[in-house]
Amino acid sequence: MIDSKLYLDKNKTVMFGIFENPEKFLDTVAKVNAKGANILDCYTPFPLHGIEKAMGLKRSRLPIASFICGCLGFLSAATLQYYIMAYDWIMVIGNKPSIGVSWVPVLFELTILFTAFGTAIAFFIRNKMLHGKLPMERIDMRQTDDRLVVAIATDAENTNKSELSAMLFEGGAVEVKERTNHGYDDFSDVMINNNGTVIA
Amino acid sequence: MIHDSVIRPNLVTGDKTLHDVTTEICRPIENKPSMSWSIGFSISVIFLGLLGLTLFITEYTGIGTWGLNKSVQWGWDITNFVFWVGIGHAGTLISAILLLFRQKWRMSINRSAEAMTIFAVMCAAIFPFFHMGRLWVGIYWVFPLPNAFGSLWVNFHSPLLWDVFAISTYFSVSLVFWYLGLIPDIATVRDRAKTAGRKFWYNFFSMGWTGSVRTWNRYEVVSLILAGISTPLVLSVHTIVSMDFATSVVPGWHTTIFPPYFVAGAIFSGFGMVLTLLVIARKVMNYQDYITIGHLEAMCKVVMLTGTMVGLAYITEFFVAAYSGVEYEQYAFINRATGPYWWAYWSMMSCNLIAPQVFWFKWARTTPWFIFMLSVVVNVGMWFERFVIIVTSLHREYLPSGWVMYSPTRIEIGIFLGTFGLFFTCFFLFSKFLPVINMSELKAILKNRE
Numbered sequence: 001m002i003d004s005k006l007y008l009d010k011n012k013t014v015m016f017g018i019f020e021n022p023e024k025f026l027d028t029v030a031k032v033n034a035k036g037a038n039i040l041d042c043y044t045p046f047p048l049h050g051i052e053k054a055m056g057l058k059r060s061r062l063p064i065a066s067f068i069c070g071c072l073g074f075l076s077a078a079t080l081q082y083y084i085m086a087y088d089w090i091m092v093i094g095n096k097p098s099i100g101v102s103w104v105p106v107l108f109e110l111t112i113l114f115t116a117f118g119t120a121i122a123f124f125i126r127n128k129m130l131h132g133k134l135p136m137e138r139i140d141m142r143q144t145d146d147r148l149v150v151a152i153a154t155d156a157e158n159t160n161k162s163e164l165s166a167m168l169f170e171g172g173a174v175e176v177k178e179r180t181n182h183g184y185d186d187f188s189d190v191m192i193n194n195n196g197t198v199i200a
Numbered sequence: 201m202i203h204d205s206v207i208r209p210n211l212v213t214g215d216k217t218l219h220d221v222t223t224e225i226c227r228p229i230e231n232k233p234s235m236s237w238s239i240g241f242s243i244s245v246i247f248l249g250l251l252g253l254t255l256f257i258t259e260y261t262g263i264g265t266w267g268l269n270k271s272v273q274w275g276w277d278i279t280n281f282v283f284w285v286g287i288g289h290a291g292t293l294i295s296a297i298l299l300l301f302r303q304k305w306r307m308s309i310n311r312s313a314e315a316m317t318i319f320a321v322m323c324a325a326i327f328p329f330f331h332m333g334r335l336w337v338g339i340y341w342v343f344p345l346p347n348a349f350g351s352l353w354v355n356f357h358s359p360l361l362w363d364v365f366a367i368s369t370y371f372s373v374s375l376v377f378w379y380l381g382l383i384p385d386i387a388t389v390r391d392r393a394k395t396a397g398r399k400f401w402y403n404f405f406s407m408g409w410t411g412s413v414r415t416w417n418r419y420e421v422v423s424l425i426l427a428g429i430s431t432p433l434v435l436s437v438h439t440i441v442s443m444d445f446a447t448s449v450v451p452g453w454h455t456t457i458f459p460p461y462f463v464a465g466a467i468f469s470g471f472g473m474v475l476t477l478l479v480i481a482r483k484v485m486n487y488q489d490y491i492t493i494g495h496l497e498a499m500c501k502v503v504m505l506t507g508t509m510v511g512l513a514y515i516t517e518f519f520v521a522a523y524s525g526v527e528y529e530q531y532a533f534i535n536r537a538t539g540p541y542w543w544a545y546w547s548m549m550s551c552n553l554i555a556p557q558v559f560w561f562k563w564a565r566t567t568p569w570f571i572f573m574l575s576v577v578v579n580v581g582m583w584f585e586r587f588v589i590i591v592t593s594l595h596r597e598y599l600p601s602g603w604v605m606y607s608p609t610r611i612e613i614g615i616f617l618g619t620f621g622l623f624f625t626c627f628f629l630f631s632k633f634l635p636v637i638n639m640s641e642l643k644a645i646l647k648n649r650e
Contacts, residue, residue, distance in 0.1 A: 042413040045218065045388070046643035052417050060418040066425050084344055084353040093357050105362035105440055109369040112433045116373040116426060120380060123422045124407065127415045129383075133408035144388040144411050146218035146643075 011153040011181065014040065015161065015192070016139045017168035018149050018175040022048055025148040028171030030054035037164060038153040043143045062122055069118020070111050077110035078103070136187070139177065147174075154178070162195055169194040211305055211645055214489035218643050222388060225635045228485060229389055229398075233632055236484050241628040247621025254614035255330060263333040265611040272594045272606035277331040278444075279586040280616050283469070284324035284623075285367065285441055286462075286582060289434055290470025291317025292374055295381070296430035299423070305498050307641045308490045312481065313474050314378040315634075319626040320473070321371045323619040328363070330615075359443040366440040373433060377426050380419075383409050384640040438466040445589065452532035452593035455520065461513035465585060468506035468552070471499050472578030477627065479572040481636065490637050497565045503578060504559035510585070511553030528598060536592045540605060544588050551581020 017032075019025035022044075029051065033039055039055055042048075085091055086098035096102065124130070139149050150168075154161055165176045176192040191199040216224075228234075233241070258265055268275050291313040298306035332338040339345065342364045344354045354361050387409035390402035409415070442462035445453035475496065482491040521529045536545045555577045558564040565571070596603045608616075630636070 043411045044413060044416065045222075045384075045411055046640045047416045047420055048413070048644070051413050055413060057414065057417055060421040062418055062421050063425060070429075080344060081356050085356050089353060091353070091355060091357075093355060096357055102357040105359075105436070105443075106356060106365050108432075108436060109362075109365040112373060112429050112436075113369040115429050116376050119422055119425050120376050123380075123418055126418060127412075129407040129409070129415075131407055132404045134403055135408040135410045137410040137412065138391065141391050142219075144384065144391045144409070145222045 011040065011155050013154045014179045014181070015152045015154050015164060015168075016149055016175075016177040016179065017152070017165075017171070017173040018140050018143075018147055018177065019172055020147055020174050021172055022148060024172030025150070026050055026054055028168060028173070029150050031171065032150065032152065032164070032167060035167070037159075038156065040151040040153050041137070042151070043137065043139065043149040045142075045144050045146060045148070048148070060126075062119060062126065065122035066115050066119040069122075070115040072118070073111040073114025074107055076114065077107045080110075081106060139179075139189075140175070161192075162197075165192045166194055209494060210647055211308070211492070211494070212490055212642060213492055216489065216646060218646060221639055221643055221646065222392070224487075225385075225490075225637050225639050226389055226392060228632060229635065230392070230394075234484075237628060237632065241625065241632075244621050244624035244628055247618055248625045249618075249621070250614050251326075251618025251621050254611050254618055255326070257611055258330055258615070259335060263331070265609060267607055267609045267612060269604055269606065271597065271602045271604045272591060274331075274590050274594065275606050276587075276608045276612040276616060277327045279583065279590050280619065281324050281327035282441060282586040282590075283583050284320045284327075284619065286438065286466035286469040286586075287473045287579075288317040288320035288324065288370070288374075288470065289438060289463075289466035290474045291315070292370075292377070292430050292434040293467055293470065294474070295377060296427040296434060299427040300431060303498075304645055305495055307645060308487075308492075308495055308637055309474065309478060309499075310641075311378075311381065311634075311638045312478065312630075312636050313470075314374060314381070315627065315630045316473060316477065317374050317470075318371065318378060319623050319630075321367065321374070322626070323623050325367060325371070326615070326619060326622075359440065359447045362440045363444055366437045370433060370437045373426075373430060377430060380422065380426070381638060381641075382634060383407060384411065384419075385635040385638065387411070388639060389635065435463055438462045450593050450597060451526075451528040452536070452589070454529075455517060457513055457516055457520070461510065461517075464506045464509040464513065465552075465582060468503060468510055468556075469579065469582035471503045471506070472575045472582065475499055475503070475571055475575035476579060479568050479575065481631065483568070485631070485636065487637065490642070493566050493568075496568065496571055500559045500565040500571060503575075504556045507552055507556030507578070511549075514549065514553065531596075532593055535596055536588055539592065539596070541588065541592045541595070544584050545592070548581055548584040548588050551577050552585060555581065 017028065019028070025042075025044075026048065029039065029042060030053075033054060033056060042051055042055060044051065081103050082099070090098055092098070137151075139151070140147050143149050152164065154164070161178075168176050176194075177189050178192050178198070179187050179189050181187045193199050212221075214220075228237075266275065266277065268277075291310070294306045294313045295310040298310075328342075329335060329338060332341060340352060342354070342361070383406060386402050387406040390399065390406045393399040393402055439459040439462065442458035446455060446458040448454060478491055479496065482488050518533050521533045524530075536542075555574060558574065563570075564574070591606050595606055
């Protein structure tokens, strides 16, 4: 289930294009994607609409998890009320039936409760989010502030790095970086200039 | 990509860039608290202490410290409970219902309104718990837990139990919604953090957020689902609160209009409190560019609409009582308007139905000091509404031999004032440690994108 592409360390070398203008960023990502480059991910400080199309992402399947959790909540509420009102100790109050419309509020509330928590937990699991985990995908400290980052895998033999970096700069990148992975959470970053050479 | 309307004014004024938004909204977190913050916080903590003291006296001596009697078994306690739950309705309404309606003006105010929801529900929960008297056995009375008293289960026919489920679901779902919305902003604070403490805590709560597009993609789906389920939830909560009254046989309570009437009242009082807080907060925190006059105006329109709906419900109740031909029902309403508690009834009428009508005038909707005054009037009026419903119905029920008057004791007044202490203490802490405005959502609607 977990997308191996999410982990930057699965690739030996990764090039990052860092942008400040969302429109230029969007155009460049679409262009780079059309060129056939292997885009791993993009990092934006806000939900940038249209980027999922530019990257070729599919719609999330999280609603399935929500639906299952909702059903589970409904069944839990039904079981709880049946056990308490009609099985363990039958309570007849005001000559009303043990099973009836008075169940509806609790059925409804528990369905909502389970859906909300289930959706949130599924979201955290799917993104591998955890309390206190410091992400290695912090390429630029301002990627949660005002900068947008595109991460492109440059492992493949036929990758023309100088063409790629030129394309990023042309599209409006303010910085291009290249990361070399030595192992999990062990990497070195270098800055690249617009003809693909490393800046000392 | 961004579809700008040429007619509509910008939601954020001052031609802000993405970076401006970050620095300005992170400012209170990254700097020492201001003088006004410290004074406000200290006063709130004193009132919080009052809450602790009065609740201790209630538990230590017993529920007899309250002014309740054999006829009026619910007095200020449940009045305050319904008052606070009502206030808690604006947050989820703003973040869920306005999200579904694609109302972008919600983005500047949803964070603080959601925080308010959570704090208000916390204040509300105090009252039903403490009005049971013996807290330590109360846990078996409200939650379906196996216990040592034989088969003593809760009764699922009772609206009081539905209320337990509704309020606890509402509180926890609102918390989840609020926290999910906070994660990207907490990550922003983490990435700007200079001190070790801030680095640790904001890293802890940001859960490794990076702003990855894959995550954003799922995040948007999750927001939509949560908004979709919170919308019926927010409507259900006050519906169920109203059933505490509507399913009884007390004249004045036993009416089918209660659920929609309570929901409208809750939204009305919730927006009243949001306005009270934000008119001050935008001034003190210098957020006039984010929470603009346009935002205040939109909220005033909601206040006017819901106030009128509540007023219509008051009048409908009178009509239905007259039309029903039931003399007890008729007496209950005549007693409300002309009986010993007439002053409470007319305070409610003038604050809730008449006062918000000034919002028909543009000047009234766009003048902050006036909006503030009126929002306080709305809060007072909505408190009186609950007092009128609860006390005037109970103090003269079917048998005149049970007719009594009710007045609160110092302890009850202390608890009520104390809950304001709890509410404002939480709000001050929130405004110091978390971004008061949703930065990541706001950045998406900025027009200056350089």
